[in-house]
Amino acid sequence: MKRKELIVTAISNGTVIDHIPADKVFQVIRILDLELSQDEIYFGTNLESKKYGRKGIIKISQKYFKPQESDKIALVAPTATLIEIKDFEVVRKNNVNIPDIIEKIAKCFNPNCITNKENVPTKFTVLQTNGEIKLSCHYCEKTTSQNNMVFF
């Protein structure tokens, strides 16, 4: 008989980020500053997924994401699902949405952009071409590709 067990431990309260592309788990950890968190965090990657073949998952205790944080996750892991847990029960389940416009989340990669020279908050239009996400700067009009994205 096949034993059914959770590969990544359950959490009692917090958020599960599921369906992360397997190679993006560490980037998601980085952009959410989870290295600095004092709460329990479990993660796994290269796990089997019916939908995607392989996937990653992160479980963070006591954490519920604000819309701006969920936008950030969407830019790096557009397939991610956010599952909010209270007392071991799922209370909410949402796919992240790629926003049309993002403000104050990412840096412009152009060193000569006004947002990197003076105290000007960044603003981008999000472009999606052939499944690739790019950010078009409202100020310098340059495009930042996914590899070059740096988040605040």
Place this chain on the structure above:
Amino acid sequence: MKNRSLVSINDYSREEIIKILDIAAEFEQNPHQNLLKGRVIASLFFEPSTRTRLSFESAIQKMGGNVVGFSSSDTTSVQKGESIKDTILTVSNYSDLIVMRHSVEGSARYASEVSPVPIINAGDGANQHPTQCLLDLYSIRKTQGTLQNLEVTFVGDLKYGRTVHSLVIALCHFNTKFHLVSPLELKLPSAVKRHIKEANLNYEQYTNFSEVIPKSDIIYMTRIQRERFPDPLEYEKVKNAFVLDNKMLDNAKENCRILHPLPRVNEINVDVDSNPKAYYFEQALNGVYVRQALIASILGLK
């Protein structure tokens, strides 16, 4: 267009572009109109530029306006560390409109967001130079009688040349056929080609200049800068392949005209200057009419 800043050529629709060109044509007929009497225009050149600054100042003075400002930031409070925002807010107290050039990309967009008076971008780093683009369009329309359905050839540095990028994007409104001639290292960026594709238009890329001359209604020349090549040998290899001389124009169409945003170095041989197809000096004069038209319409006087 009244009270609206002009930061990027993308801010204007096809109809708005045509409107400005029509007003510019009126100014060409009648350049001295006392529309700006009692008005003050600020001309803030944080980065020096002789041609653009003089063209703006000439446009303002032909309309009877006054100019305040500076032609380099060396002697201003910018040297003391003042932010663009503070400079713009201060100067807006003294003027009805601000013309600005700055080396930082996006500075004009930002200025337009904080300024209570309209901004005209006279160049923000490698990003936009919309008044150059409008004068290029004006020159094309004037020499061809139309902007519609032309074959336009761009030659030289298509990668870094901001005038090329803006003009390609603007010409996408007019069913242009694009011929792009450049060294492989200096091809038009894909972000600009995206606009051509989105408009369902066609472009062809060449490394051989001569073959495309007979097809062209307009040949838009640009300078290839040595600094763009990490390897000086590569520059030596290409530098002569994109030079236009008079003999090459033997096969050109009768209506073909040569444009260049200037300054020219050696990419157009001086023997072309006396050819009736050379249009680059008149092109610079058209800049004054276009700038008159812009200032007058933004201030609601036309």
